[in-house]
Amino acid sequence: MKQNKPLLFLFTLVILTGCLNPVRNLYPDDPDLRTVPVYIVSHGWHAGIAIESEYVLNQIPEHPEIPDTKFLKFGWGDARYYSDTEAGFWIMMRAALLPTKSAIHVVGFDVPVEMYFSGSKVVEIKITEEGAVELGKFIDQTIKKNKDGDPVFYADGLYRNSVFLESEKIYILPRTSNKWTAKALRKTGYPISPFYAFTSGNVIKQASEDGVVIQ
Template sequence: MIIVVGVLALTACSTLPKAIDAQNPDVLVPSQQPVKLHRVYIVSHGWHTGIVIPAQEIQRVIPELRARFGNTGYLEFGWGDKGFYQSPEITVGLTLQAIFWPTDSVVHTVAVPSDVEAYFGSSEVSGLCLAELEYAALVEFISESFARDASGSVISTKTGLYGESQFYTGIGNYHLMNTCNKWTAKGLQSAGLDISTTFKLTASSIMSYLADQQALSSGQGCR
């Protein structure tokens, strides 16, 4: 009974950040001609997933990322529990707190070179092409996952986990029904994929969905 009540309480908690409606006319579409396709990637690190996108547009939206990472080809983003994600040592207490108690979130950001699949050679990687409107919605979703200070700037915290990387304060609370992988699912939903985010709580559920879609592009026409 206690577990059931706990799960119901978690479902009532904040599920920020929200997925973006790509058909919303307020979505900012880059004024680039002609229309292009954009190559993006989903990376599974075993227990969590990240979204890898070309750096240029997100750095335009969040200038602090250009100042921090410079002229990198891509950036990987992952959203998760502040304590668990940033801890150099994972303990049982941190794990249970992350799962069963709403906690603050962070966004992990990593500079990735142009050969994304080689950089993540030991991880499972899926790539897909997005049209301009869907890509703009994904960029907006990622941007809105960052918390801002009073001046509107994103808030850096600790150095990241690998490579050239940084943690930033995130929007929303992490809990059992709002995990790092559900965040990735909301990003895919923002990008126009027909994915239900309700039970996309594990990395395998995300990667299985992508494999089942048969919508992964060969990369032709993507920049």
């Protein structure tokens, strides 16, 4: 049994750190090959991911509530807590302790990301168009569809041009909104480990290692 401990340790180390390396065919070393800006936005508890809509709309099913804007920002979380600006302690605890329905928040805007979210932390990362396609596919897989393949409306969004769509995924700790954002960024090939991304601060920290802190 003792002889297997080094192998078990090595296997665990690979699992925990395997996502730290970039996926080279999506995120090449040469920055000139990475031309698409993507943004990690932290509002405190939640971190989301924003990108110019032209890069992901082909992967996301159409819905009349999805804003027709230059930028789209996506965030995921417990449906009831995330969509209710007056949600109290017990709704927060319900989201933390019980498996619950989740929703994806889609926000549209036409001004620069740092201007629209002027009070938030923003990190800019350059990815490839192929990485952007993979990001769009990941977002699409998160959105729940009806029998006709259309996204399912959940609630009005938190901003003027925004909407909550139902999600396919169940919200349960430790599967947090910040882990979802880290996984979304990982799909672009970026060297981030979702395993550690429990908090928005950690997502921002990992994103900053090869990105540019705008504010």
